[in-house]
Amino acid sequence: MSQPALLHSRSALLPSTSRASPPSPPHLSRTRRRRRCGVVMASSTTAPAPAPAGLKEGIAGLYDESSGVWESIWGDHMHHGFYDSGEAASMADHRRAQIRMIEEALAFAAVSDDPAKKPKTIVDVGCGIGGSSRYLAKKYGAQSRGITLSPVQAERGNALAAAEGLSDKVAANAHVSLQVADALEQPFPDGQFDLVWSMESGEHMPDKRKFVSELARVAAPGGTIIIVTWCHRNLEESETSLKPDELNLLKRICDAYYLPDWCSPSDYVKIAKSLSLEDIKTADWSENVAPFWPAVIKSALTWKGLTSLLKAGWKTIRGAMVMPLMIEGYKKGLIKFTIITCRKPGAA
Ligand SMILES: C[S@@+](CC[C@H](N)C(=O)[O-])C[C@H]1O[C@@H](n2cnc3c(N)ncnc32)[C@H](O)[C@@H]1O
DSSP states (O other): OOOOOOOSOOGGGSOHHHHSOOOOOHHHHHHHHTOBTTBOOTTGGGSOOOOOTTHHHHHHHHHHHHHHHHHHHHOSOOSOOOOOTTOOOOHHHHHHHHHHHHHHHHHHTTOOOSTTTSOSEEEEESOTTSHHHHHHHHHHTOEEEEEESOHHHHHHHHHHHHHTTOSOTTTOSSEEEEEEOOGGGOSSOTTOEEEEEEESOGGGOSOHHHHHHHHHHHEEEEEEEEEEEEEEOOOOTTOSSOOHHHHHHHHHHHHHHTOOOOOOHHHHHHHHHHTTOEEEEEEEOGGGGTTHHHHHHHHHTSHHHHHHHHHHOHHHHHHHHTHHHHHHHHHTTOEEEEEEEEEOSSOO
16 A cells, blocks of 8 residues: 655645745644644644554545445445535435536536547546546546555456446557555656546545645646545634534544544645645535435435445444534534635646
8 A cells, every 4th residue: 555755856846935844933833732633723734743543544444344335325436416505316316416526526627628628637536436537537538547545446446447448558548547545645757647636535634735735746737636525614713723512523523434634625725825726716515515415324224224334344334323423514514515626837
C-alpha cells in the first residue's frame, strides 16, 4: 500500500510564502493543541496535525469489509445521489440520482463535451470500486486511473472494468485501471490528468492541504479539479470552533467512518487560493442530497440488508448504526455536502 517517495517537485505549485515553514506563532501552537476529531480549527488549514495512527488501515479495512454489501444493494457508485429539492424517490431513482450527481458535478465545473476539449486523461482519487472511473472513461472515451486504499475495491473495480471491455489497452479508447495507493502520495508524475476527480474521499484525508496540493500536482496545466465532499459548516466570524454538541456529533460519525478532522467549505477555498488555483467555485448541495440517507437506512432494514450487514462484520454494522447521525448533522446545518471546483493555471 505504501508508495515510493515521489521524485518530482511539488513546490512549483506553492506560492513562495508557502515553501518555507516559519516557526509557528504561539497562538497557532495553542490552536494545534486544541484540535480534536470532527473539526479543523480556524487556522489549522496551514498546520495539519499528524494523521491518527492506524487511519489508513482502518479506512482500507472498512471498505474491504463493506464494499461487497454496498455493491449488492446499491450498485457500483458509493456516493450520495443528487435530487431535486423535496423530491420523493423510489429505489430505482436512487441509482439515477447517483449518476446525476456525477453529471451535476461535471456541469458545475463546466467540463466540456467538445471532442477537442473533453478530458482524455482522468484520475479518480478515492475511487471505490470505480463507478465514476468507468462512467467518465466511457462518457469521454478517456483513459481513467483510479486509486483507493482498499485492495478489495481495486481488485473488484478492475474485474468490473475487464467485464465491460475497459481494461484492454489496445482495443479501447476508453480504458480504466485501478490500484491501491494513497491520495496524499499519488503514484503519478506531475501534470498528467485533464480531469482530477475526487467524489466523497476528501473527508477521509487527514491533511486537506496536502490532499488538494496532490490533486493540483497531478493535474495537467489547464486541467479541472473536482472535489465533492463532506464539510462542516463555515465558522462565524466570532467563532474559533464548532459548538461542543456539534463536535460531539461529528466525533461519533468520525469514529464509525474512519474520518479524521473535518474542515469547512471556506477552508477548502483558502487552500485552493493559496495554491494559486484558478476559477475556484463552491456550492452547498446539502438540500439536494437529503433523500439519500433515509433511503440507505430503509435499504439496510430489509431482510437482504440486515443479513448482508451481519455477514459483513462489525465495521460495517457500526457504520450502519451511525447513519441517523448523518441525517441529524444535515438537519442541524452542521454537515454541508459541498462541491469545490477549480482549474490548474496554464494552457487547457
Ligand atoms: C465513500 S468511498 C467513495 C468511492 C468512490 N469515489 C465513489 O463515489 O464510488 C471513499 C473512497 O475513498 C478512498 N480513500 C480514503 N482515503 C484515501 C486515501 N488516503 N488514498 C486513497 N483513497 C482513499 C477509500 O478507499 C474509498 O475508496
